[in-house]
Amino acid sequence: MRFPVIILLLLPVLGCGSGKTPAKPITMKEDQSHLPMPADDAGWKQRLTEEEYRVLRLKGTERPFTSEFEQFWDSGTYVCKGCGSELFSSETKFDAGCGWPSFYQAMDKSKVKEITDNSHNMIRTEVVCAKCGGHLGHVFNDGYGQPTGLRYCINGVSLGFKKKQ
Template sequence: MQPTGRSYPVTIADIQWREKLSPQEFHVLREGGTEPPFVGEYTDTTTEGVYACRACGAELFRSDTKFASHCGWPSFYSPLADDRVEYLEDRSMGMKRVEVRCASCGSHLGHVFEGEGYDTPTDQRYCINSISLTLQPKP
């Protein structure tokens, strides 16, 4: 992951992240990896609740903004609030994309895409790795 030069409210050394996260979680959240499509536990979930950062627990997305994009990863049309995520230019893989990170700890969540024609209020698709999230079901 490219450093942002920004300090985050939750700052933990890599060795502590490695102790807290599984190797797959560490790879995606702290190294900017991507889980394979159609394997994540939240890809097709319809449970009501709040999706939080798996690394630090910050609340990021609500289930009522989740939609079926059939892209292989959970998709949301907006974050819980704009200050919950940060956006970085990503020029990897030979294209220009917008990376989405947790604003609390800087963990990689996925990417946001615009103008794909989905019938959502924002015309955006936050394509988020399931492994970057935990679902806190609505009571």
């Protein structure tokens, strides 16, 4: 009769392992919006990680499907990783399936600047942070993001996230 006793003792242990661990909340490492804007490249390099610097300051693109925000649906505000400016609301985020966090509109038209981008033999509209000039991504008028028809395809590495309190 020893066997059933052992099983019973093990049950609580096995039960613990089967539960999903709660998702780690994602927040900005540090809100730097209160700090003065870096005056030069050296200052930006100090503030940003290598990848953040490559995307935000050198207009790079992160590899698709690598952002922690690509499939992230918490309620809150997405801010510029460079300067902390509030850029997008989680309410306008949608799954475009393109591999980058996508929004159908900016929080406020004045928060982002749209610039015609002719690089890579394409005519695209680049989206930059209006406050610090950091490269965020591109906006496409391809009907995916409803109700506006716009798809702000944004590098997750350019963003921080402030959870709704």
